[in-house]
Amino acid sequence: WEHLVWRPYAIARRHRAQGIHGPPYRFLKGSNEEVRRMKAETADVVLDVHDHNYLPRVAPHFLKWRAQYGEPFLFWFGAKPRICVFDYELVRQILSSKSGHFPKNDAHPNVLELLGKGLVLVNGVDWVRHRRVINPAFAMDKIKAMTETMVSCAQRTFSVFEDQACKNTNREILVEFDKAVQGLTADIISHTAFGSSYKLGMEAFHAQKELQSIAISSLLNVQIPGFSYLPTKRNRRKWMLEKKLRSTLMRVINSRLASKGSGYGNDLLGLMFEGCTTTVQGGKQEQLSLSMEEILHECKTFFFAGYETTSLLLTWTVFLLSVYPEWQERLRGEGLREGGKGNPTGDNLGKLKEMMMVLHEALRLYGPALFMQRKTITDMVVGAITIPKDHAVVIGAPFMHRDKKVWGEDADQFNPMRFANGVARAAKVPHALLAFSIGPRACIGQNFAMLEAKSVMVTVLQKFSFALSPSYVHAPADFLTLQPKFGLPVVMKLLDI
Numbered sequence: 001w002e003h004l005v006w007r008p009y010a011i012a013r014r015h016r017a018q019g020i021h022g023p024p025y026r027f028l029k030g031s032n033e034e035v036r037r038m039k040a041e042t043a044d045v046v047l048d049v050h051d052h053n054y055l056p057r058v059a060p061h062f063l064k065w066r067a068q069y070g071e072p073f074l075f076w077f078g079a080k081p082r083i084c085v086f087d088y089e090l091v092r093q094i095l096s097s098k099s100g101h102f103p104k105n106d107a108h109p110n111v112l113e114l115l116g117k118g119l120v121l122v123n124g125v126d127w128v129r130h131r132r133v134i135n136p137a138f139a140m141d142k143i144k145a146m147t148e149t150m151v152s153c154a155q156r157t158f159s160v161f162e163d164q165a166c167k168n169t170n171r172e173i174l175v176e177f178d179k180a181v182q183g184l185t186a187d188i189i190s191h192t193a194f195g196s197s198y199k200l201g202m203e204a205f206h207a208q209k210e211l212q213s214i215a216i217s218s219l220l221n222v223q224i225p226g227f228s229y230l231p232t233k234r235n236r237r238k239w240m241l242e243k244k245l246r247s248t249l250m251r252v253i254n255s256r257l258a259s260k261g262s263g264y265g266n267d268l269l270g271l272m273f274e275g276c277t278t279t280v281q282g283g284k285q286e287q288l289s290l291s292m293e294e295i296l297h298e299c300k301t302f303f304f305a306g307y308e309t310t311s312l313l314l315t316w317t318v319f320l321l322s323v324y325p326e327w328q329e330r331l332r333g334e335g336l337r338e339g340g341k342g343n344p345t346g347d348n349l350g351k352l353k354e355m356m357m358v359l360h361e362a363l364r365l366y367g368p369a370l371f372m373q374r375k376t377i378t379d380m381v382v383g384a385i386t387i388p389k390d391h392a393v394v395i396g397a398p399f400m401h402r403d404k405k406v407w408g409e410d411a412d413q414f415n416p417m418r419f420a421n422g423v424a425r426a427a428k429v430p431h432a433l434l435a436f437s438i439g440p441r442a443c444i445g446q447n448f449a450m451l452e453a454k455s456v457m458v459t460v461l462q463k464f465s466f467a468l469s470p471s472y473v474h475a476p477a478d479f480l481t482l483q484p485k486f487g488l489p490v491v492m493k494l495l496d497i
């Protein structure tokens with residue numbers, strides 16, 4: 001009771017004394033109901049396709065609280081205090097902290113089950129061990145060697161569309177692009193992570209996808225102790241999926257161990273096994289094993305972290321190129337100039353400067369990962385404030401990506417030219433783009449994601465031009481990641497080239 005009744009008021013008082021304010025604490029519910037109500041009120045708001053400021057739809061509560069209380073502000077997830085931070089210098093200090101005093105926030109049990117205790121969620125010495133084992137798998141030369149696989153997956157997907165478009169006299173087809181590209185990125189991660197076991201990988205993917213919808217639907221519910229053990233219809237379905245996911249991934253892992261032969265293979269799983277055995281640190285051999293259980297969790301992590309984020313980057317890039325056809329034309333021209341009509345290679349893709357500018361601008365305006373979270377395990381001083389122990393810290397990246405003081409007056413607009421001199425020079429601070437995060441816990445898969453995005457975009461641009469279908473409704477939504485609420489229907493026209 002002390003925890004639920006008195007502590008929140010004492011915490012709020014302590015914050016007021018240092019000038020941090022926020023919505024009042026409501027018994028048990030904290031700010032959850034206010035968030036739910038405000039999100040419901042804006043759920044039907046539809047934007048013009050040129051309007052890239054979706055914050056009133058996606059985070060109306062943060063907009064309101066920031067205007068009302070200034071920043072940073074304090075709000076409540078149930079009885080748990082959260083500080084929302086928007087200032088680049090504070091965020092840099094939090095994300096760059098190497099002391100381990102800002103670990104990842106505790107995940108909702110459903111999210112934990114979904115993601116596993118893999119690299120995204122582990123903390124402390126475990127994180128150091130996992131990251132050291134997995135880092136070599138994401139080295140640029142290893143990733144570049146996966147280009148052919150990425151391109152051939154993309155070609156398979158788009159050749160189906162090509163066949164369909166050929167049958168129509170206008171050589172056009174309507175494609176639910178977000179769904180198509182979800183299937184494609186799942187296919188790519190299945191092939192690049194699990195090699196010849198990719199079919200099992202796809203089975204695991206389907207189970208994980210359904211578990212994700214269950215996790216999302218329960219995120220804002222107050223957690224009643226013991227409820228997750230009741231055999232409700234939803235819980236039973238969840239348990240069945242978890243069992244299936246686990247047994248499928250175990251089959252993949254066991255069959256790899258059984259067929260070791262001359263090596264573990266050059267896919268992500270094989271490279272992870274290689275990393276598990278030994279590594280040389282400062283001349284001495286070090287054992288860096290991950291347990292079987294940990295490897296299983298990492299497989300779940302690759303899937304979750306690896307397919308949806310990249311499919312959303314592709315979805316939003318195609319959305320932007322449909323709205324700005326002059327950039328679509330520029331990228332098609334660049335692809336042909338650097339690589340001709342043949343299969344893109346790692347080297348060709350490395351030369352695509354304008355493509356990188358567009359992908360970075362898509363990540364700035366429509367970064368798939370919305371709000372990052374950390375927690376404090378002791379009182380932490382950042383800038384002029386103290387964030388007390390046991391607080392969650394929410395980093396408002398989509399707000400920061402629209403900060404006119406940092407990005408300039410055109411921060412709300414699509415302007416890939418801001419990245420013409422590279423990411424570090426695109427804004428007034430070098431670490432302004434937070435789409436892959438910064439610091440020791442930055443995305444391990446960013447080179448993989450960018451190579452995959454380029455492989456897919458060059459392949460589609462070689463064959464098709466595209467425009468938004470008249471049925472498209474611009475309503476970006478927060479489903480853990482930033483998604484087009486009603487999908488991305490696109491009219492694809494087969495090119496004559």
Ligand code: HEM
Nearest residue numbers: 119120305306309310313369372435436437441443445449
């Ligand atoms: C456009 C695509 C992607 C985006 C926008 C993205 C974004 C992010 C962000 C923002 C983080 C940091 C989260 C935090 O600090 O709370 C992260 C971490 C991570 N990402 Fe990605 N990611 C993408 C693709 C990938 C891919 C393709 C993989 C793997 C195949 C991957 C694996 C991971 C892992 C394992 C971490 C945790 C790293 C650590 O904590 O050491 N990501 N990602």
